[in-house]
Amino acid sequence: MNWQSIAKQSLGFFPTPLHLLPALSSQLAGPQIYIKRDDLSGLALGGNKVRKLEFLLGDALRQQANCIITAGAAQSNHCRQTAAAAAKLNLPCFLLLGGNAPSEAQGNVLLDKLFGAQIRWAGEQRKGEGIDVLEQQLRSEGLNPYVVPYGGSDAVGCLGFAAALEELLQQQSDVDEIIFASSSGASHAGLMLAKRYLQSTIKLRGINIDKANHAEQSFNQRIANLASASALRFGLKEAFAADEVCLDDAYLGEGYGILGDAEREAIMLLAQTEGILLDPVYTAKAMVGLIARVRQGCYSPQQKILFWHTGGAPALFAYSQQLLS
Numbered sequence: 221m222n223w224q225s226i227a228k229q230s231l232g233f234f235p236t237p238l239h240l241l242p243a244l245s246s247q248l249a250g251p252q253i254y255i256k257r258d259d260l261s262g263l264a265l266g267g268n269k270v271r272k273l274e275f276l277l278g279d280a281l282r283q284q285a286n287c288i289i290t291a292g293a294a295q296s297n298h299c300r301q302t303a304a305a306a307a308k309l310n311l312p313c314f315l316l317l318g319g320n321a322p323s324e325a326q327g328n329v330l331l332d333k334l335f336g337a338q339i340r341w342a343g344e345q346r347k348g349e350g351i352d353v354l355e356q357q358l359r360s361e362g363l364n365p366y367v368v369p370y371g372g373s374d375a376v377g378c379l380g381f382a383a384a385l386e387e388l389l390q391q392q393s394d395v396d397e398i399i400f401a402s403s404s405g406a407s408h409a410g411l412m413l414a415k416r417y418l419q420s421t422i423k424l425r426g427i428n429i430d431k432a433n434h435a436e437q438s439f440n441q442r443i444a445n446l447a448s449a450s451a452l453r454f455g456l457k458e459a460f461a462a463d464e465v466c467l468d469d470a471y472l473g474e475g476y477g478i479l480g481d482a483e484r485e486a487i488m489l490l491a492q493t494e495g496i497l498l499d500p501v502y503t504a505k506a507m508v509g510l511i512a513r514v515r516q517g518c519y520s521p522q523q524k525i526l527f528w529h530t531g532g533a534p535a536l537f538a539y540s541q542q543l544l545s
C-alpha cells in the first residue's frame with residue numbers, strides 16, 4: 221500500500237515480532253497457533269493503539285495542534301498510550317476517564333500520571349461522551365486541541381491497522397485466520413480495508429469484548445463505515461457492508477472489564493505455557509474465544525491460526541485481587 225501521501229509520526233518499534241506458540245499449540249492439540257506481538261510495540265509498555273497514534277498524531281502535528289484530548293475507561297490502554305505519545309511530542313494531554321478518582325493510582329492510571337496527563341473523571345461515561353465540552357473549554361482558553369476519539373477509532377486511526385495487516389503478510393503470508401479483541405472497532409476496520417486492498421484470503425475474526433457493543437445493533441455497520449471512511453482517506457472509493465464484518469459475540473462473559481473463570485484460565489494458560497501476559501479486559505477474552513474454538517474442533521492441525529496480541533498487560537496490576545481469588 222502506498223503510504224507516501226499520509227502524515228505519520230513514528231512512535232513505536234515496527235514490525236512487531238511474530239512467532240509460533242509451540243507449547244500452547246501442543247497443549248491444545250489443535251492447529252498451529254502463532255502470535256503477533258503488538259504488546260511489544262515499544263511505547264509505554266506497548267499495545268495496539270501505538271499503530272493508530274502514529275497516524276492520529278501525525279495528523280495532529282499537520283494541523284498544528286498544541287494539545288491532545290482523548291477518553292476511555294479508567295483502565296484504558298488507549299489513554300495510557302496516548303498520554304505517552306503526547307509526552308514524547310511535548311504536547312499537553314487531557315484524559316477524560318470513566319469512573320471516579322481512585323484512592324490509589326494503579327495500573328494504567330498510575331502510568332497516565334507518570335506521563336504527565338491531566339485527568340478529568342467522567343463518572344458513568346467511559347466512551348468520551350463529554351469530549352466535545354472539554355474541547356470547547358480548551359478552545360475558549362486559547363488552545364488548539366486535537367481530539368483523538370474514544371479508542372483512536374476514526375478514519376485516520378484505522379490506517380494504523382491497515383498498515384499492520386500489510387506488515388503481517390510480509391512476515392508470514394500463509395496464516396488462515398486472525399483472532400483479535402475488538403472494541404471501538406478501528407483495528408477491525410483497518411484490517412478489513414487492507415485485506416480487501418491486498419486481495420488477501422485471510423479470515424478476520426474479531427472477538428467482541430463489550431456487551432454495550434452487542435446491545436448496539438449497528439456495531440457491525442459502524443465497523444464497516446469506519447473501513448469505508450478510512451478507504452477514502454487512502455484515496456479509494458471502497459464501500460464495506462455490515463455483513464462482511466465477522467464479529468464473534470460468543471465470548472462476552474460477564475461484560476466489559478469483568479474477569480470471570482474463563483478469562484482467568486486463559487491468562488494463566490498463556491502465562492504458564494509461554495511466559496506471555498494477556499490483559500484482563502481485552503486479550504483474555506479474545507484468547508478465551510481462541511481456546512474455545514480449538515476445543516470445539518473448528519480448526520484442523522494443518523491450519524495456522526494467528527492470535528493478535530493487542531497489549532494491555534499494565535491493567536493486570538489493577539486486577540490483582542480478582543486474578544488470585
Ligand SMILES: Cc1ncc(COP(=O)(O)O)c(C=O)c1O
Nearest residue numbers: 297403404405407502530531532
Ligand atoms: C489491549 C487492547 N486490545 C484490543 C483493543 C481493541 O481495539 P479497538 O478499539 O481498535 O477495537 C483495545 C482497545 O482499547 C485494547 O486496549
